[in-house]
Amino acid sequence: MQSLDFEKPVTDLEAKIEELRHLSDGGPMNIAGEIGKLQDKVKRQLQALYGKLTPAQKVQVARHADRPHCLDYIQGGLIEDFTPLAGDRAFAEDQAIIGGLGRFRGQPCVVIGQERGNDTESRIRHNFGMAKPEGYRKAQRLMHLADRFGLPIVTLVDTAGAFPGVEAEARGQAEAIARSVEVCLQVGVPLIVTIIGEGGSGGAIALAAGDRVLMLEHAIYSVISPEGCASILWRSASHAAEAAAALRLTAQDLLQLGIIDRIIPEPLGGAQRAPQDMIARVGDAIASALNDVSGLDKKALLAARHEKFLGMGKKGLA
Amino acid sequence: MSWLTNLVRPKIRGLVGEKKDMPDNLWEKCPGCSAMLFKRELEDNLNVCRACGHHLKLDPVKRLGSLFDGGAYRLVEVPKVPQDPLKFRDQKRYADRLKDAQNKSKRQDAIVVGEGSVGGVKTVIAVFDFGFMGGSMGMGVGEAIVTAARRAVASKSALVVLPASGGARMQEGALSLMQMPRTIIAANQVKTAGLPFIVVLTDPTTGGVTASFAMVGDIHIAERGAQIGFAGARVIESTIRETLPPGFQRAEYLRDHGMIDIVVTRHELPETLGRILRFLRKEKAPRRDQGPFLTGPVPHGAKAKG
Numbered sequence: 001m002q003s004l005d006f007e008k009p010v011t012d013l014e015a016k017i018e019e020l021r022h023l024s025d026g027g028p029m030n031i032a033g034e035i036g037k038l039q040d041k042v043k044r045q046l047q048a049l050y051g052k053l054t055p056a057q058k059v060q061v062a063r064h065a066d067r068p069h070c071l072d073y074i075q076g077g078l079i080e081d082f083t084p085l086a087g088d089r090a091f092a093e094d095q096a097i098i099g100g101l102g103r104f105r106g107q108p109c110v111v112i113g114q115e116r117g118n119d120t121e122s123r124i125r126h127n128f129g130m131a132k133p134e135g136y137r138k139a140q141r142l143m144h145l146a147d148r149f150g151l152p153i154v155t156l157v158d159t160a161g162a163f164p165g166v167e168a169e170a171r172g173q174a175e176a177i178a179r180s181v182e183v184c185l186q187v188g189v190p191l192i193v194t195i196i197g198e199g200g201s202g203g204a205i206a207l208a209a210g211d212r213v214l215m216l217e218h219a220i221y222s223v224i225s226p227e228g229c230a231s232i233l234w235r236s237a238s239h240a241a242e243a244a245a246a247l248r249l250t251a252q253d254l255l256q257l258g259i260i261d262r263i264i265p266e267p268l269g270g271a272q273r274a275p276q277d278m279i280a281r282v283g284d285a286i287a288s289a290l291n292d293v294s295g296l297d298k299k300a301l302l303a304a305r306h307e308k309f310l311g312m313g314k315k316g317l318a
Numbered sequence: 319m320s321w322l323t324n325l326v327r328p329k330i331r332g333l334v335g336e337k338k339d340m341p342d343n344l345w346e347k348c349p350g351c352s353a354m355l356f357k358r359e360l361e362d363n364l365n366v367c368r369a370c371g372h373h374l375k376l377d378p379v380k381r382l383g384s385l386f387d388g389g390a391y392r393l394v395e396v397p398k399v400p401q402d403p404l405k406f407r408d409q410k411r412y413a414d415r416l417k418d419a420q421n422k423s424k425r426q427d428a429i430v431v432g433e434g435s436v437g438g439v440k441t442v443i444a445v446f447d448f449g450f451m452g453g454s455m456g457m458g459v460g461e462a463i464v465t466a467a468r469r470a471v472a473s474k475s476a477l478v479v480l481p482a483s484g485g486a487r488m489q490e491g492a493l494s495l496m497q498m499p500r501t502i503i504a505a506n507q508v509k510t511a512g513l514p515f516i517v518v519l520t521d522p523t524t525g526g527v528t529a530s531f532a533m534v535g536d537i538h539i540a541e542r543g544a545q546i547g548f549a550g551a552r553v554i555e556s557t558i559r560e561t562l563p564p565g566f567q568r569a570e571y572l573r574d575h576g577m578i579d580i581v582v583t584r585h586e587l588p589e590t591l592g593r594i595l596r597f598l599r600k601e602k603a604p605r606r607d608q609g610p611f612l613t614g615p616v617p618h619g620a621k622a623k624g
Contacts, residue, residue: 162529164549165558169567172577174528174548182502182534201486201495202529202548209499223486223495223526228553233408233488247491248404257403259492309499310464313399313457 113156437592485525
């Protein structure tokens with residue numbers, strides 16, 4: 001597992017446990033008690049560390065390579081019978097955005113999300129989760145499909161941002177994102193958003209203008225990356241930690257600002273330490289959010305969604 | 319106070335209200351051709367260089383005067399929003415940056431909204447002020463667009479927005495990101511009411527402004543040469559290590575790639591807007607002998623090319 005610098009006390013202990021296990025393989029030594037003690041210590045360390053992560057540490061956790069990504073959720077039990085659908089019907093298929101039909105706890109739905117990939121080969125295939133216009137146009141197409149058949153939409157947001165490249169600009173990256181936000185705001189079916197890792201700016205909001213916005217405990221959601229913000233306002237990316245704090249990009253801050261609706265607690269030591277547990281927790285939260293809005297007809301749903309965003313910034317501010 | 323404030327006639331106010339230029343302020347160098355331009359002449363020509371036709375940035379109040387029939391309009395008051403909601407501080411406090419910008423510009427935020435008529439069609443116009451923190455869009459700017467849209471719907475007017483912006487105002491964090499859905503909802507309220515929503519992209523329009531209301535207009539017009547895009551050119555060059563093609567992210571490039579309907583010169587804009595608004599609102603064409611509702615200065619400089 002990728003280890004983060006601030007976790008060093010924990011990784012040291014874990015290495016020690018591994019070592020002891022190795023030793024005990026060879027002989028009749030009874031070291032279960034010793035291992036148990038060390039494991040308790042690991043638990044206490046994790047509680048202490050993860051109970052008070054700084055914003056900059058949360059940025060690291062949110063981007064952790066072993067954190068469950070979009071496809072891990074979809075294929076790891078969140079969605080049954082997932083049937084991926086491809087293409088924007090105009091230019092290309094963009095694997096940075098995964099989308100398709102499936103069942104969420106038995107109910108047919110459309111699921112859409114950014115996929116960052118888990119190894120070099122898949123990261124390249126998914127362009128590190130940075131979508132091009134065709135990705136956002138595929139998302140729009142699938143949202144329209146959901147609307148047409150009255151299927152709820154579940155989105156899983158995890159992207160550093162939209163892809164910044166010449167071709168993306170030439171094909172209208174700005175228009176694709178704007179239209180994607182617009183479609184989110186127009187579909188007359190429940191749209192439940194979960195920010196599972198990094199909610200990076202326009203590339204994230206393209207899939208995040210929904211009825212309920214849920215966010216994992218250590219996920220981040222920001223108008224600009226801390227590195228980008230620091231390089232503009234501090235004139236050096238080395239001030240990223242200060243920028244991370246100033247931007248108020250943590251789930252706890254965003255709940256207070258009224259930008260998200262609910263925080264989904266992560267297992268001890270972050271989603272990366274217990275992906276299956278995390279997937280189950282996300283499922284429960286989505287089910288509860290869907291239940292919240294299930295009584296609304298199309299008109300009421302859209303009116304509430306619009307009011308939700310129009311009202312942002314009017315409450316929760318000092 | 320009502321949303322209606324005093325009737326503004328910019329030309330008259332200009333005569334009585336403005337201080338005389340200091341001598342070192344008399345000349346300005348054209349960023350296009352480096353010619354030294356006599357400032358008063360440049361202003362009389364809507365900040366278009368007479369030598370090369372380059373469009374320099376234009377003050378939003380002058381812009382409103384140049385677009386509304388007879389230069390007459392009423393300012394639309396925008397509700398106040400919380401200032402510095404995050405208590406953001408980089409090398410300097412955002413609260414101080416904001417106050418400086420407010421004192422310098424004598425306006426609340428990076429946008430001005432007016433209403434009047436364009437080509438005889440009732441219209442609300444919102445103009446960004448790039449001079450105010452790079453025209454960045456935070457809660458104040460978002461609220462102005464929401465207000466302009468509501469005003470347009472209430473008075474059955476068209477809505478025209480002229481962005482000039484570096485993007486979202488990062489000192490307001492995710493609250494500025496939320497102005498993307500907010501302004502798109504506003505634009506859709508105008509469109510749903512059957513009223514025209516026209517975007518006139520001016521130099522520069524980038525980031526979260528381009529990727530929101532600015533790209534969902536019924537018609538997209540751009541001023542010649544304006545830089546328009548999502549990612550900044552430097553970001554693209556540094557992360558992708560691609561060389562940028564000539565004319566990349568310019569108005570003409572976006573038109574050629576299908577994102578913009580029409581590229582105009584600044585002097586063509588009032589007539590073009592008026593003509594389009596009259597089509598969409600099914601108004602009669604103006605009588606030829608009367609000319610269009612052109613009241614702005616006589617055009618100078620080159621026509622749109624390319």
